[in-house]
Structure formats: structure tokens, C-alpha cells
Amino acid sequence: MARTDGDRCPGVLAVHQAADGGLARVRVPGGRLTATQLDVLRLAAAELGDGRLELTSRGNVQIRGLQADGPRDLSDRLFAAGLLPSIAHERVRNILASPLSGLDQQSRYDVLPVATALDLALCDRPALADLPGRFLFALDDGRGDLAEQAADVAVRALDERTALLSLGTRGVRVEWNVVPELMLAAAEAFLEVRDQEWRIAEVARGEELVLERLGLRATEGLPAETARVAAGVHGTALVVTVPLGSLTQEQAAALVGVGDEVRITPWRSVVVPAGSTGLEEVGLVITPDSVWEGVTACAGQPGCAKALADVRADATRLVSGMARVGRMHWSGCERRCGKPGAAFVDVLAVGNGYLVDGERL
Numbered sequence: 366m367a368r369t370d371g372d373r374c375p376g377v378l379a380v381h382q383a384a385d386g387g388l389a390r391v392r393v394p395g396g397r398l399t400a401t402q403l404d405v406l407r408l409a410a411a412e413l414g415d416g417r418l419e420l421t422s423r424g425n426v427q428i429r430g431l432q433a434d435g436p437r438d439l440s441d442r443l444f445a446a447g448l449l450p451s452i453a454h455e456r457v458r459n460i461l462a463s464p465l466s467g468l469d470q471q472s473r474y475d476v477l478p479v480a481t482a483l484d485l486a487l488c489d490r491p492a493l494a495d496l497p498g499r500f501l502f503a504l505d506d507g508r509g510d511l512a513e514q515a516a517d518v519a520v521r522a523l524d525e526r527t528a529l530l531s532l533g534t535r536g537v538r539v540e541w542n543v544v545p546e547l548m549l550a551a552a553e554a555f556l557e558v559r560d561q562e563w564r565i566a567e568v569a570r571g572e573e574l575v576l577e578r579l580g581l582r583a584t585e586g587l588p589a590e591t592a593r594v595a596a597g598v599h600g601t602a603l604v605v606t607v608p609l610g611s612l613t614q615e616q617a618a619a620l621v622g623v624g625d626e627v628r629i630t631p632w633r634s635v636v637v638p639a640g641s642t643g644l645e646e647v648g649l650v651i652t653p654d655s656v657w658e659g660v661t662a663c664a665g666q667p668g669c670a671k672a673l674a675d676v677r678a679d680a681t682r683l684v685s686g687m688a689r690v691g692r693m694h695w696s697g698c699e700r701r702c703g704k705p706g707a708a709f710v711d712v713l714a715v716g717n718g719y720l721v722d723g724e725r726l
């Protein structure tokens with residue numbers, strides 16, 4: 366499928382111009398930030414943007430509301446903090462890793478060192494800077510929590526020695542020591558076989574063509590089980606839900622203060638050490654039954670020119686105090702950006718109020 370539109374996936378240098386100013390997306394491979402790096406992002410949001418840190422569905426961080434000279438200042442700060450190791454590769458460091466890897470009993474293998482090795486090797490290959498900004502690598506520690514992410518190149522731990530490598534529908538057993546090399550070889554092969562497609566799944570027979578170039582045949586079915594990680598204590602970690610994935614200054618500062626490292630999940634939550642305190646007091650959620658576990662919203666006003674309402678403010682006002690409703694998505698217009706893949710309660714702004722699953726609120 367040839368594309369006529371360009372790859373406009375935002376980064377730190379290729380900032381997207383939104384209605385409320387520049388929007389920068391900072392890639393966080395493996396979702397790992399030191400407390401110092403999180404504080405650098407927090408201060409940058411306060412001094413250059415609108416003060417908030419947005420968590421994305423790929424475990425990255427966005428800063429909105431940047432003024433004209435904001436991106437340059439931001440990139441200088443990120444470079445100094447080790448968050449921009451390669452200018453050329455900044456938009457292609459899309460590497461997800463199971464956020465609880467190595468922290469609880471369900472983790473069959475700690476994939477975070479593999480994520481780090483993959484990131485270093487990726488930045489070391491100039492040709493891979495041409496990957497589309499949407500191309501995704503995923504490293505699952507065996508629990509199946511990343512299965513819904515539909516990564517282009519995924520591995521899932523089977524045990525300490527082996528993993529299942531897959532590019533879509535079937536997998537092939539490989540040893541961990543060759544995983545980074547194979548994942549990058551798959552990305553290079555994709556660049557060879559694609560026209561202007563952004564994902565392997567968009568290329569006709571893409572999975573087969575890429576595997577052929579690697580000299581591999583995927584014959585194993587993928588494990589059916591998936592496990593989304595809920596808020597609460599898991600082994601030595603505490604998963605904390607961030608309402609609407611948007612951290613205030615106070616919330617980000619509280620997270621900076623609880624440990625040496627914070628892990629960003631793809632579910633708009635963060636992982637901190639078990640026993641961390643002072644988080645509920647600033648509006649973060651540490652229990653699994655909160656309504657916020659399933660509520661998402663698009664950017665809405667003032668970030669999007671198409672929005673008919675400030676959906677985030679309205680959701681915050683109306684959802685707080687409700688019982689859990691499963692998945693619910695608030696949209697500022699009929700495009701419904703960021704809607705969940707599975708069934709959800711549809712809250713749609715229509716200019717003079719909202720429709721909920723088509724009925725007037």
C-alpha cells in the first residue's frame with residue numbers, strides 16, 4: 366500500500382504544531398526514566414510548555430504548548446540528560462518492554478537489559494534512522510502484557526534461554542543472545558521490502574518477506590493469553606494509574622521523590638517501588654478498582670483545533686467519584702482519536718453537550 370502522505374510522527378526535533386503550540390514526543394525506550402530524567406522533563410514542561418507531562422500508549426512522554434524557541438531549548442536539556450542519544454534516530458527508538466520485568470514472579474526473563482542493548486545497537490546503525498516513526502519493537506517478559514500492542518517485531522520470553530520472535534501471526538524460537546541482532550535485521554529487511562508503508566503488516570506478504578530475508582520460518586502459534594497490568598502492588602513494584610495519562614507538576618514531583626527510577630507503561634500508568642507514599646494525596650491512583658483505570662480521552666480543547674469541548678477537563682469533573690465503568694473514551698469530535706481497540710463507552714462532544722453511546726448525556 367503506497368502512501369501519499371508523509372510520516373508526520375512527532376519527535377523532539379520534528380515538533381507537531383497543535384492549536385495550543387508545539388507538541389514534542391520524547392521517546393523512552395523500555396519506558397525507563399531515572400528520577401533525575403523525570404525531573405528534567407517535569408521542569409522542561411513547566412518552563413517551556415503547559416506544565417503537564419502526557420504519557421502515551423507506547424510508554425513515551427509528550428510535552429505540549431511549546432513556544433517557537435521551545436524545541437531547541439528542550440532538545441538541549443534532553444541531550445544533557447541522556448534522553449537524546451542520537452539526533453538521527455530520535456523518532457525511531459520505539460521500544461516497549463514489559464514494565465514489571467524482573468520485579469515480580471510472572472517475569473520469566475528480565476528483558477530490560479535486552480531493550481537497552483537493542484536501543485544502543487539501533488542508534489549505531491545509520492540506515493535504521495530511516496524507519497518510520499510508527500515502527501515498533503516489543504520485548505515481553507513472558508506474561509503477555511504487550512500482546513495487544515501489535516508490534517512490528519516482537520519477542521516473548523519462554524524461559525531464561527529462549528524467546529519467541531514474531532512479526533505478526535506466528536513465531537520462531539530463538540536464543541536471547543541473538544535477539545537484538547535479529548530484531549534489527551528484521552527492521553533492515555522491512556526497509557528493503559517496503560515501498561512507503563509504515564508497518565510490516567501494511568506490506569503485502571510483509572511478514573513472510575522479512576522472515577525469508579532473515580533465513581527464518583515462523584511455525585509456532587503465538588500464546589493466546591494476554592495480561593494487562595492493573596494498578597496496585599506486584600512483587601517489589603507499585604503500579605500507579607495516572608488519570609487520563611496526564612501528570613501535573615505536583616504529581617510528577619511526587620514520582621521523582623519516591624525512588625531512583627520510574628517506568629512508564631503503555632497503559633498510562635507508571636511503576637515505582639512498592640511502599641512508595643504520598644501519591645494518592647496528589648491525585649494518583651494505586652488501587653485496581655478505580656474508574657480511571659479504563660478512562661481515556663483525546664487531546665480536545667485547547668490542544669486540537671477540531672475539538673468541540675475541553676474533554677479532559679469535562680471528563681475529570683464528571684468521572685471523578687463514579688464507579689468503575691470498564692473502558693470509556695471521551696472525544697472532542699467524531700474522529701475519536703486514541704479510542705481503545707476493544708469495546709468502550711463512547712462519550713462524544715457535539716458542541717452543546719455530549720452523546721454517550723449515541724444518547725444525549
Ligand code: SF4
Pocket residue numbers: 663664665666669670671672673696697698699700701702
Ligand atoms: S478526536 Fe477530534 S477533537 Fe479529539 S484530538 Fe482527534 S481531531 Fe481533535
